[in-house]
Amino acid sequence: MTPRQKELIKATVPILKEHGVALTSHFYKRMFTHHPELKHVFNMGNQQSGKQQTALAMAVLNYADNIENLSVLRSSVTQIAHKHTSLDIRPEHYAIVGKHLLASIGEVLGEGATPELLEAWGVAYGQLADIMTGIETGLYKGATAKEGGWTGWRPFLVKQKERESAEITSFYFYPADGGRVADFQPGQYVSVRLFLPELNLFQPRQYSLSNAPNGEYYRISVKKEAGANLRPNGLISNRLHDHIEEGDIVEISAPAGDFILNTSKSGPVVLISGGVGQTPLLSMLDYLISTNSPREIVWVHGSRHPNVHAFKDRIEALHGQQQRFKRHIFYDQLEEIAPEHPYYAGVVNLKQLKEKAILPGADYYICGPAPFIQKQFQDLRALEVNKAAIHYEEFGPNVLALH
Structure with missing residues (x-):
């Protein structure tokens, strides 16, 4: 890019700070009108909630704000690339996105979108697309290099379905082709793709793997949502x-994250x-x-x-087996429990511990709803924990920016 x-x-x-979400909302509407097939690729739940539009607006803003020093975006770009590979996003999708993003800039900004500005954003988007596809190509190659690895969607057999609580059920997935499954890093996720008759669409959803790597199966543990209008x-x-x-x-995509x-x-x-x-x-x-591991947990x-x-019983069993493993459980609704047990009334409170x-x-390592993550992050910082020692995962599009 030129100076x-x-x-x-x-x-x-x-302009992006004030109108970024309006721009990205227009963009998605425009793109899905011209390419309805992409509704099978994108998470329409995040579209409906507005999270995806907000996340994209933040990403575009951060890119523009750091256009002279893109190295500061390395972490967020890598995070997005992992999500893209789990959804089987390919280079050809970037051409479609670029076309409709530039058109949306012109339509939303009107007279403010001069030919010179649109040309600059065209070059900027091309630069970003090259960065993203380069990272994603590396991730795809890494996935296929593993024993039992693959890219795209692979059929898996549900061999076991186990209820873990009144709301959460675990699903054990084994390769339908009888092959091995690729190892993964503890903390990663897979995407599951199902056909939704209500929307007449295939829809992907990302679920964290809830077991250690074993070379034979993957396990996800899913919460059932309540309410009539889901x-x-x-x-x-x-x-x-x-x-x-x-x-x-x-159908499942290879582990990512x-x-x-x-x-x-x-x-x-x-x-x-x-x-x-x-x-x-x-x-x-x-x-x-x-x-x-000899590490204290x-x-x-x-x-x-x-x-x-x-997983309450699982945690208790591990506590009984491992002296280096300690647990502290908080319940919003706490009934009579013996005081020697490590149970606490109220929300998780690190300052109390x-x-x-x-x-x-x-x-x-923190994971939970966005307000939960924010509270724990702030409490850790207040307790003088170094930011570099704090890691968190936000389910869905990334909209948190914690400092």
């Missing part, structure tokens, strides 16, 4: 609960979760236990009440 083009891109930052995200989760049975075939346990470290690990957010942390926990989990607390959870040299 003039970078200057033009930077000049659009104030968004598409809830429709997929509930279809798994209500219609997918043992013996059925589902950069929210992973750093297995090269030797310091303590503190796993902090809310509700079904425990799933990627369960994978990390199972890995640490199954590999006889602290499990901090919040649930509404014991009846919806999934203090030295029981804040350990020298520890790494902290």
Whole structure:
């Protein structure tokens, strides 16, 4: 890009801050009108909630704001690339997106979208597309290089369906072709693609793997959503609960994601979760236990009440087996429990735990609803935990920017 083009891109930052979501909303509507087949690729639940439009607006804004120093975007770009490969996004999709994004800039900005500005954004988008496709090509190659690896969608057999609580059920997936499954990093996810009759669409959804790598099967643990008027995200989760049975075939993409346990470290690990957010942390926990890791492990989990607390017995069993493993459980609704048990009333409160959870040299992994992540992140920072030691996973499009 020329200095003039970078200057033009930077000049659009104030406009993107004020009208970014309007622009991305127009873009998605325009693209789906011309390419309805892409509704099978994109998560229409995130479209309906507005999360995807917000996430894209933030991404475009960050790109424009850092056009002179793209290295600061490395982490967020890598995160997006992982999600793209899990959805089988390919280079040809970038050409479609670019065409309609540039057209949307022209239509939304009107007279402000001069030919010079549109040319600058065309060059900028081409640069971004090259960066993204380069990273994604590497991820695809890495996936196929693994034993049992693949790209795109692969059929898996549901061999076991196990209820974990009143709301959460686990599904055990084995390759329908009888082959092996690729190993993965504890904390990663897979995409599951199902046909939704209500929308007459195939829809992908990403679910964290809730077990340690084993070379034979993958396990996801899914929460059933309540309510009569469910968004598409809830429709997929509930279809798994209500219609997918043992013996059925589902399509799954290869494991992806950069929210992973750093297995090269030797310091303590503190796993902090809310509700079904425990799933990627369960994978990390199972890995640490199954590999006889000498690292100290602290499990901090919040649930509404014991009846919806999934994997409670599993956590208790591990606690009984491993002296280096400690657990602290918070319930919004806490009935009579013996005081010597590690149960607490209310939401997860790290300030209440203090030295029981804040350990020298520890790494902290957080997963749960966005407000939960924000609270735990802020509490850890208030307890003087270094930001570099805090890692979090936000389910769905990334809209959190924690500092």
